[in-house]
Amino acid sequence: MPILETRGLVKRYGSVTALGGLDLSLEPGVIGLVGANGAGKSTLIKILLGLIDATAGTAEVIGYDVVAQGPLLRQFVGYMPEHDCLPGDVSATEFVAHMAQINGLSRSAARERTAETLRHVGLFEERYREMRGYSTGMKQRVKLAQALVHDPRILFLDEPTNGLDPAGRDEMLDLVRRTGNEFGISIIMASHLLGEIERVCEHLVVIDAGHLMRSGPIREFTATTGTLAVEVDGDVSALHQRLREAGLEAAHEGRQVLVALDGEAAYDIIRDACDDLGVGLVRIELLRRNLEDIFRERAGEGVHAAS
Amino acid sequence: MQPADARTGNIYDLGYRNYTGKRLGRRHAVLALYFYTLRGAFGLGRRTSSKIIPIVIAVIAFLPAVAQLAIAALVSDEVDIITPEGYFGFVEVPIALFCAAIAPEITGRDMRQRTLSLYFSRALQRRDYALAKLAAFATALTLLTLMPQVLLVFGNGLATNDVTGYISDNWADVPGTFAAGLLIAVLCAAGSLAIASQTPRRAYATVGVVAWFLISFPIANILVFAIGGVGRYAVFASPFDFIYGCTLWIFGVGAEFESVQEEAGFGLWTYFVAVLAYIGAGAALVVRRFARVSA
Numbered sequence: 001m002p003i004l005e006t007r008g009l010v011k012r013y014g015s016v017t018a019l020g021g022l023d024l025s026l027e028p029g030v031i032g033l034v035g036a037n038g039a040g041k042s043t044l045i046k047i048l049l050g051l052i053d054a055t056a057g058t059a060e061v062i063g064y065d066v067v068a069q070g071p072l073l074r075q076f077v078g079y080m081p082e083h084d085c086l087p088g089d090v091s092a093t094e095f096v097a098h099m100a101q102i103n104g105l106s107r108s109a110a111r112e113r114t115a116e117t118l119r120h121v122g123l124f125e126e127r128y129r130e131m132r133g134y135s136t137g138m139k140q141r142v143k144l145a146q147a148l149v150h151d152p153r154i155l156f157l158d159e160p161t162n163g164l165d166p167a168g169r170d171e172m173l174d175l176v177r178r179t180g181n182e183f184g185i186s187i188i189m190a191s192h193l194l195g196e197i198e199r200v201c202e203h204l205v206v207i208d209a210g211h212l213m214r215s216g217p218i219r220e221f222t223a224t225t226g227t228l229a230v231e232v233d234g235d236v237s238a239l240h241q242r243l244r245e246a247g248l249e250a251a252h253e254g255r256q257v258l259v260a261l262d263g264e265a266a267y268d269i270i271r272d273a274c275d276d277l278g279v280g281l282v283r284i285e286l287l288r289r290n291l292e293d294i295f296r297e298r299a300g301e302g303v304h305a306a307s
Numbered sequence: 308m309q310p311a312d313a314r315t316g317n318i319y320d321l322g323y324r325n326y327t328g329k330r331l332g333r334r335h336a337v338l339a340l341y342f343y344t345l346r347g348a349f350g351l352g353r354r355t356s357s358k359i360i361p362i363v364i365a366v367i368a369f370l371p372a373v374a375q376l377a378i379a380a381l382v383s384d385e386v387d388i389i390t391p392e393g394y395f396g397f398v399e400v401p402i403a404l405f406c407a408a409i410a411p412e413i414t415g416r417d418m419r420q421r422t423l424s425l426y427f428s429r430a431l432q433r434r435d436y437a438l439a440k441l442a443a444f445a446t447a448l449t450l451l452t453l454m455p456q457v458l459l460v461f462g463n464g465l466a467t468n469d470v471t472g473y474i475s476d477n478w479a480d481v482p483g484t485f486a487a488g489l490l491i492a493v494l495c496a497a498g499s500l501a502i503a504s505q506t507p508r509r510a511y512a513t514v515g516v517v518a519w520f521l522i523s524f525p526i527a528n529i530l531v532f533a534i535g536g537v538g539r540y541a542v543f544a545s546p547f548d549f550i551y552g553c554t555l556w557i558f559g560v561g562a563e564f565e566s567v568q569e570e571a572g573f574g575l576w577t578y579f580v581a582v583l584a585y586i587g588a589g590a591a592l593v594v595r596r597f598a599r600v601s602a
Contacts, residue, residue: 049428051602071333071430079428085421089353101339102429104330113326120323130354146425151326183325 003028003186009057011043018043020210030180032197032204033190040210041190045156062153075104078147082158088132092142096149103150117149137168157189173200227287231256234279242273336431337439344443348409364405371397372455376462391480392558399547403520406499411512413444418507423602437597445496453488483558494582497589504596531571542571543581552578
């Protein structure tokens with residue numbers, strides 16, 4: 001059963017179209033939602049949470065209609081917004097326990113889960129202090145904790161690493177990945193940073209200007225590029241020259257030559273060329289693309305991965 | 308030596324487990340918000356500085372009752388300085404102050420701190436949120452409008468050395484006291500939240516509530532006494548005036564000589580209708596505001 005399904009989802013603000021008829025069907029897992037700022041990521045998440053109404057179309061999350069079955073569905077949904085949302089004058093314990101109760105947990109269950117969840121996100125003694133004194137990293141942890149405290153079946157994270165330093169970013173991503181993998185909670189993580197998505201997510205949804213560009217497993221996006229990196233111990237430029245003469249599309253880059261792979265013959269040509277030139281062949285590697293490359297291509301900055 | 312288990316290697320793993328217990332749903336969510344807001348109205352669970360204003364105002368609201376009891380204890384006899392229908396006149400200013408100070412906190416906090424999106428993405432609806440806040444604030448105000456009178460009834464009874472006799476003598480006033488106390492609390496809650504919820508800014512909200520209570524009062528009196536005619540309808544714009552009129556009607560007491568209610572000349576039942584209309588309109592405005600506010 002899909003964890004999330006939208007049909008013809010449209011959202012217009014006056015004459016501006018934020019979502020232009022989005023059809024999406026996603027299986028459980030850790031899913032990255034990627035798009036430039038203003039692509040419609042937050043709009044989509046807010047519709048799924050029932051925070052805003054769609055202009056047209058329907059959406060179901062874990063089998064519940066987001067409008068007709070809103071309060072029922074939202075018992076099982078967690079949301080970590082992009083913006084600040086924490087009151088300064090209460091403690092993390094008090095606040096998260098309250099939020100757990102708003103999600104339908106009894107008072108005692110809320111207290112117990114609050115303690116566990118705050119430990120899970122790495123907040124210890126400071127959880128009894130007023131939140132106004134917290135660092136950005138601690139606030140982000142509380143925001144994650146309030147989204148997790150009721151053990152949701154699906155978790156929406158909107159730019160969870162916003163404002164974090166590199167170390168905090170690593171910890172947050174690690175936390176997100178483990179939460180998704182070890183506890184069976186499906187995660188929809190919106191981000192404009194592809195590197196983060198690549199580290200955490202199994203599935204990728206790309207939206208652009210309110211339309212679905214592509215949806216598929218991360219490995220489909222980062223499939224092999226058809227580019228070989230050839231590293232040699234010797235004269236790199238001579239090898240580059242020789243490979244071009246042999247009719248291969250090749251580029252010189254640092255200590256290696258990048259070769260476009262069209263057919264098995266390329267391997268033999270490289271081997272023979274190295275032999276002829278008397279250079280030591282250190283490594284031939286089939287490069288995998290990372291997501292950044294794909295988006296750079298989309299933006300039309302580079303047409304060929306090897307160039 | 309045993310190799311460390313990768314899953315216990317991280318300290319965060321001490322905590323999280325899946326939750327298999329009951330989920331109590333929307334009703335529970337509304338009740339939880341109600342009690343949290345009620346506690347918050349008196350600053351409970353918050354820093355000390357948030358407790359000072361509500362508690363000082365609440366104490367002021369109890370002062371007339373306490374003063375009468377002190378006098379009664381000294382003269383050791385039944386003292387009726389404060390009549391049930393007159394009590395509102397003694398506490399109207401503390402009630403207005405409480406509304407002006409606390410109503411902006413009840414609705415403004417969540418807008419200002421953008422906590423609304425966390426509420427609205429949970430197991431309640433926008434309407435539930437608005438009504439839970441309103442109910443909680445009305446309950447908080449009930450403590451101010453009703454509790455001093457409850458204290459007064461029992462205190463007076465104790466002072467007369469015949470508690471049961473006193474209570475049976477004054478039993479007729481109890482339903483009226485409760486009705487008036489509840490109506491005043493709900494009206495003040497609905498009116499001040501309707502104003503305060505329109506802005507996340509605390510200062511604007513406070514000024515708005517103060518204006519509703521205190522600025523309308525002299526203006527209405529000028530219009531009624533000095534202009535008359537159509538100006539008499541201004542009495543329905545001044546909460547102090549129409550609340551008092553409503554209280555008089557509930558206790559079946561006529562308007563005092565040269566009071567604004569007498570000068571305006573409307574039947575006292577019209578003030579009761581006005582109170583109900585204000586409650587309905589105020590509640591509708593609060594619900595409408597939270598149905599539209601962006602979260």
